[in-house]
Every structure is written in C-alpha cells, then in structure tokens.
Amino acid sequence: MQETPLSYQAFDKLQRPLRDLRLSVTDQCNFRCRYCMPEEIFGPDYAFLAKDQLLSFPELVRLTRIFVSLGVQKVRITGGEPLMRKGLPELIRRIGEIEGVRDIAVTTNGSLLARHAQALKDAGLRRVTVSLDSLDDERFGRMNGRGFKVSQVLTGIDAAAAAGLQVKVNMVVQKGTNDQDVLPMARYFREKGHILRFIEYMDVGNSNGWRLDQVLPSREIVSLIQREMPLEPVGANHYGEVAQRYRYAGEEGEIGLISSVTQAFCSTCTRARLSAEGKLYSCLFASTGTDLSGPLRDGRSDEQIRRLIAEFWSGRDDRYSEERLRNTPGLKRKKIEMSHIGG
Numbered sequence: 001m002q003e004t005p006l007s008y009q010a011f012d013k014l015q016r017p018l019r020d021l022r023l024s025v026t027d028q029c030n031f032r033c034r035y036c037m038p039e040e041i042f043g044p045d046y047a048f049l050a051k052d053q054l055l056s057f058p059e060l061v062r063l064t065r066i067f068v069s070l071g072v073q074k075v076r077i078t079g080g081e082p083l084m085r086k087g088l089p090e091l092i093r094r095i096g097e098i099e100g101v102r103d104i105a106v107t108t109n110g111s112l113l114a115r116h117a118q119a120l121k122d123a124g125l126r127r128v129t130v131s132l133d134s135l136d137d138e139r140f141g142r143m144n145g146r147g148f149k150v151s152q153v154l155t156g157i158d159a160a161a162a163a164g165l166q167v168k169v170n171m172v173v174q175k176g177t178n179d180q181d182v183l184p185m186a187r188y189f190r191e192k193g194h195i196l197r198f199i200e201y202m203d204v205g206n207s208n209g210w211r212l213d214q215v216l217p218s219r220e221i222v223s224l225i226q227r228e229m230p231l232e233p234v235g236a237n238h239y240g241e242v243a244q245r246y247r248y249a250g251e252e253g254e255i256g257l258i259s260s261v262t263q264a265f266c267s268t269c270t271r272a273r274l275s276a277e278g279k280l281y282s283c284l285f286a287s288t289g290t291d292l293s294g295p296l297r298d299g300r301s302d303e304q305i306r307r308l309i310a311e312f313w314s315g316r317d318d319r320y321s322e323e324r325l326r327n328t329p330g331l332k333r334k335k336i337e338m339s340h341i342g343g
C-alpha cells in the first residue's frame with residue numbers, strides 16, 4: 001500500500017469521511033438496562049474482560065492520535081459505564097491535549113456523576129450526555145434492572161451543570177414501557193434548560209428481544225409534544241449529526257430526535273467504534289471487529305497501525321439501519337452487544 005500522507009481525510013466505500021471515534025473504556029456497568037444488558041444474560045457468571053485485556057490509557061491516547069491523523073475530530077467516551085473506569089479524568093485530559101481533537105464528550109448513566117463531575121470539568125471536559133429513561137422511580141428502577149432511583153441521576157445532572165458542563169439527556173423510548181414519560185421528561189428538561197434527545201429503541205446486540213412494535217416513531221413523539229409545547233425545526237449543527245433538532249417555539253431550548261429505526265442515517269455515518277479490548281468496529285451492528293491491541297502490543301509502528309486503520313475504513317460499506325428499514329423483520333445476524341462496543 002502507498003504511504004498515507006501525514007494529515008489525511010479517510011473516506012469509506014460510500015464516500016463517508018472518518019470523523020468520529022467512539023471509545024468504549026469498559027464493558028462493565030452497574031445498571032442492567034433491559035434493552036442493553038438484560039440481567040438473565042449479564043448475570044453474576046458473565047465473563048467480563050479482565051483488567052489486562054483493557055486498552056491502557058497510553059494505548060488509547062496513541063490510537064486516538066493516529067485516528068486524528070486520518071480525519072477524526074470528535075471523540076466520545078462510552079462503555080459499559082465509563083465512570084466505572086478508574087482515573088477517567090486523566091484519560092480525558094490526555095485526549096484533550098491531542099492537536100486536532102475538537103470535541104470530547106462522555107456518555108454516562110449518571111449514577112456516579114455527582115462524584116466525578118468536578119474532576120471531569122477540571123480535566124478539560126466541556127460536555128456530558130446523561131442517559132435517563134423516566135422520571136418515575138418504579139419504571140426507572142425496572143428499566144435499569146437494579147432499582148436505581150431517578151434522584152441519583154438528577155443529582156448527577158445538577159452536579160455536572162453546577163461544575164459548568166453542558167448537559168444533554170438521552171432517553172430511549174420503548175413503546176409500552178416508558179412512552180408515558182415522554183411529556184414529563186420534555187417538561188422537566190425544558191424547564192431545566194438541558195437538551196433532551198429521544199432515541200428510538202433499537203435492535204442492538206442479540207439479547208434484548210427487540211420487536212418493531214416496541215418502537216415509538218420519532219414523528220409521533222414530535223406530534224405528542226407539539227400538542228402541548230409548539231416546536232419548530234432547526235438545521236443540523238454539522239454534517240452527519242445524528243439528532244434532528246427542534247426548538248421550543250420562541251425559546252432557546254431544544255430537543256432532538258434520534259430516529260435510528262424509522263429514518264436511518266447511515267448515509268452520513270462518520271463513526272468508528274473501538275471496544276474496550278481494542279477491537280475496531282465499522283458499525284454499531286457489526287458482527288466482527290478488527291483487532292488493534294495485537295498490533296499495538298507487538299511493537300508495530302504508528303505508521304503501520306495507521307495503514308491498518310486506513311485500510312479498514314476504506315473497505316467499509318456498512319449501512320445496517322438502512323437495510324433493516326427495507327427488510328424488517330427479516331434481517332438476522334449475530335451482532336456485538338452495545339455494552340461491549342459502546343453506544
């Protein structure tokens with residue numbers, strides 16, 4: 001293969017640039033959300049990664065630097081629950097020092113956020129995305145599978161805001177489970193001034209028992225909210241933005257709709273995903289990954305690893321959600337679990 005120029009924008013087979021890197025820093029989580037890590041699969045005997053299998057901070061930083069040289073500008077730290085990874089603020093500080101990284105965000109379930117918000121901010125983090133599916137303790141406790149209380153997450157959100165972090169809230173909407181929470185959540189976060197994004201429930205992994213009739217289409221969510229709080233559409237912040245934005249009419253506050261099932265956005269998907277043990281995935285719904293930990297640990301040079309990643313991206317042609325849209329429910333394949341690959 002030819003030498004890749006030192007600063008270069010990688011494109012895949014469908015002409016999509018490599019722009020985002022999603023780093024899963026642990027496959028473990030203190031929640032057992034039924035749509036992600038159902039207890040009956042992720043029980044006490046589940047074999048999580050051993051500590052020495054996880055990529056170390058120096059390895060993650062080295063890889064991120066290489067990804068940036070291929071076009072990545074935005075890094076999302078996720079998991080599992082990323083705040084369970086010891087010393088996370090230090091990783092954020094080091095990634096923030098990489099020239100070319102324009103944006104770092106963390107996606108968290110919020111349960112440990114009150115404890116870590118200030119350290120994250122001090123490490124240079126500017127924003128955080130907190131997942132919360134309901135304001136009702138009973139429903140939330142059932143959905144998170146461990147009886148965690150809503151107040152614990154809300155306290156985390158308040159602590160993040162008080163520390164000066166911009167907060168977005170992600171709510172997975174599952175018809176028949178928490179659709180009654182759409183309006184209370186919209187009212188609450190409109191009042192608080194945080195952007196709330198509604199995510200269509202997806203068929204990630206192999207264990208959540210997903211059914212299409214459990215998906216509440218985004219357009220129904222918009223009409224539901226419109227009836228009480230008028231909305232106006234807002235243009236995308238950047239190429240390939242996942243959420244469709246709406247503003248509360250006459251106000252600054254906004255919501256987002258992530259319509260991964262009913263209006264797939266594969267045609268502008270710029271995201272590469274790295275699992276906690278260093279496997280690189282070209283799609284949230286991929287079955288296999290390309291191992292980078294071997295090359296990292298057997299002494300390969302940055303340029304060799306860079307070529308590996310460039311080749312990986314140039315061969316990418318995934319567009320699972322668009323294919324699902326056409327084939328539902330016939331699309332069957334073994335997929336990597338979302339808690340492993342990161343959200």
Ligand SMILES: Nc1nc2c(ncn2[C@@H]2O[C@H](COP(=O)(O)OP(=O)(O)OP(=O)(O)O)[C@@H](O)[C@H]2O)c(=O)[nH]1
Binds near residue numbers: 076105242260271321
């Ligand atoms: N199918 C699919 N869903 C995705 C993809 N990226 C994100 N999502 C879904 O969207 C949710 C929200 O992702 P975020 O990381 O908060 O979204 P984002 O657009 O990167 O966030 P911002 O940078 O804040 O706009 C995820 O938890 C997934 O459910 C993707 O590439 N494919």
Ligand SMILES: C[S@@+](CC[C@H](N)C(=O)[O-])C[C@H]1O[C@@H](n2cnc3c(N)ncnc32)[C@H](O)[C@@H]1O
Binds near residue numbers: 035110203
């Ligand atoms: C896998 S989690 C990892 C980060 C962290 N533990 C959290 O929950 O925010 C990332 C995101 O994926 C979302 N997610 C998990 N399973 C999903 C599913 N089946 N459909 C849609 N989104 C899902 C979660 O709601 C969360 O916002």
Ligand code: SF4
Binds near residue numbers: 032037079081131
């Ligand atoms: S969605 Fe996040 S909090 Fe819930 S089980 Fe998955 S990784 Fe854990």
Ligand code: SF4
Binds near residue numbers: 283284322
């Ligand atoms: S389904 Fe795959 S290709 Fe499509 S947007 Fe999601 S990660 Fe990207």
